Amino acid sequence: MALKFVLWMLVILASLHSISSHGSARHLKEIVLGRCWDFQRQKTSEVTPKNCSKLWETFHNAFAFKDPCATNFSDYEPFFDEVGMDIVKRDKSLFWSGTYKEAHEYSDFNSRLTTLEDTMAGWMMNGLTWCGSKNKSSDGINYDSCPNCSHFKAFWGLASRRFAEKASGISHVLVNGSRLINGTPAAYSRTNFFGSMELPNLNKSNVIELKILVVHNIGGPVLEVCGNGSIKEMEEDANKRGIKTTCLDDPSQIQHLLCADFPESRVCRFLRSATRSVTKSVSCG
Numbered sequence: 001m002a003l004k005f006v007l008w009m010l011v012i013l014a015s016l017h018s019i020s021s022h023g024s025a026r027h028l029k030e031i032v033l034g035r036c037w038d039f040q041r042q043k044t045s046e047v048t049p050k051n052c053s054k055l056w057e058t059f060h061n062a063f064a065f066k067d068p069c070a071t072n073f074s075d076y077e078p079f080f081d082e083v084g085m086d087i088v089k090r091d092k093s094l095f096w097s098g099t100y101k102e103a104h105e106y107s108d109f110n111s112r113l114t115t116l117e118d119t120m121a122g123w124m125m126n127g128l129t130w131c132g133s134k135n136k137s138s139d140g141i142n143y144d145s146c147p148n149c150s151h152f153k154a155f156w157g158l159a160s161r162r163f164a165e166k167a168s169g170i171s172h173v174l175v176n177g178s179r180l181i182n183g184t185p186a187a188y189s190r191t192n193f194f195g196s197m198e199l200p201n202l203n204k205s206n207v208i209e210l211k212i213l214v215v216h217n218i219g220g221p222v223l224e225v226c227g228n229g230s231i232k233e234m235e236e237d238a239n240k241r242g243i244k245t246t247c248l249d250d251p252s253q254i255q256h257l258l259c260a261d262f263p264e265s266r267v268c269r270f271l272r273s274a275t276r277s278v279t280k281s282v283s284c285g
Contacts, residue, residue, distance in 0.1 A: 023144040024130040032056055035124045044110065047086040047120055055124075058082050062155075064140030068131035069149035073158045080162050083121045088114055091169035097194040098176040098187070102215055105257050106174065113172060116163045125155065160193045164201035170209045171202060175231065177224040177249070178217040185223040187214065188234040199234070204242035212247040215254055218262040225249050 025031060036052035058079040063071050087110060094113035096103035107113045116122045131146035173194060175187040189195050202210070214231060216222050224231050226247035235245045259268035 022129055023146055024141045025128045026143060028128065028130055028141060029056060029060070029139075031128065032059065032124055036120075039120050039123050043123065044087055048084065050083065050120070055079065055082055059125075060140070063130060063132040063151075065134060065136070066132040066140075067134065068142070068147050068151035071132070071151060071154045073154055073161075076155050076158050080121060080158055083124075085119055085121070085162055085166040087119055088163065088166040093163070093167040093171045095164075095171065095173040095194050095198050096175070097173070097189070097192055098179045099174045099215060102176075102254060102258065103174045106254055116159055119159075119163065121159055121162075125159075156193065157197050160197035161201045164198040165203060167202055168206040170211055171207050172211045172213060173199075173234075174213045174215065174254070175234075176217070177214045177222060177231070178220040180223065185229050187224045188230040190233075190237070195234075195237075199237060200241070202238075202241065202243060207243055209244045209246060210238045212245055213251050213254065214247065214249045215258065216250060218258050218265050218267055 033052050033056055036050065036055055040047060040050060040052075059076075062075040062079055066075070092110075092114045094103060094107050094115050096115060103115055104117065107115045107118055110118045117126045129146060131142050131151055132140055133142035134140075135142075177185075177187050179186055181189065199210075212226065212231065212234065214224070214226055223229070226249050227235075231247065235247065238245045255267075259265070262268055
């Protein structure tokens, strides 16, 4: 009896492991429609006017009433054809890997540079969870649980590819030289979105340079810098595509943003002191 109970529990745990504890966001339709209008009215006027109801319809059709683990790029093609990538301007694209917070603080929603999440498609879906349900009596959306398969890869993979294809002039990528994955330094990986979907889809006819910006955690380890480890692999991969690279370690403009959260760290005190010295020198000159 005890053995049967253990086996029964193992079966239950195995089934639970394949299910996420979170389903689709409640009021998903209302959120997406609201973000669509908000983006066009409050965030930017640079996009061609979009029909929010039509965007919701094409997005909903991509995954609703479908097996979440079986959706693919072709399902989302009509949505991305409709939404476009209007705001990605020359010299403004900013890719990121392991630096979500830093990249978006630096881009400042399209004021300095443009991330994927600053585009209309990215803005509308950023941070949301969704998956389909085959229950024909519902709206085709599973609000209870979503599987742990890579069901988001179809959407965000295609979004990444479209964003990369739109890049022109000087493109930028912000990576974390303090990042470890499974115990290995991994500022760059050929298996993540940047390495697998974005860098391979940069068009050398349009992109004249990839500017690599390497940041390190304040007070954290410096595991990789320009010219070594996975960052060197990134430079080589870009060069093989005919794209010139430049690389900067801890650019001061990004360091200042990071230091807002760690003003008393040794690095930030030194940076503040150096800035005061330069200011004093300029004013005395």
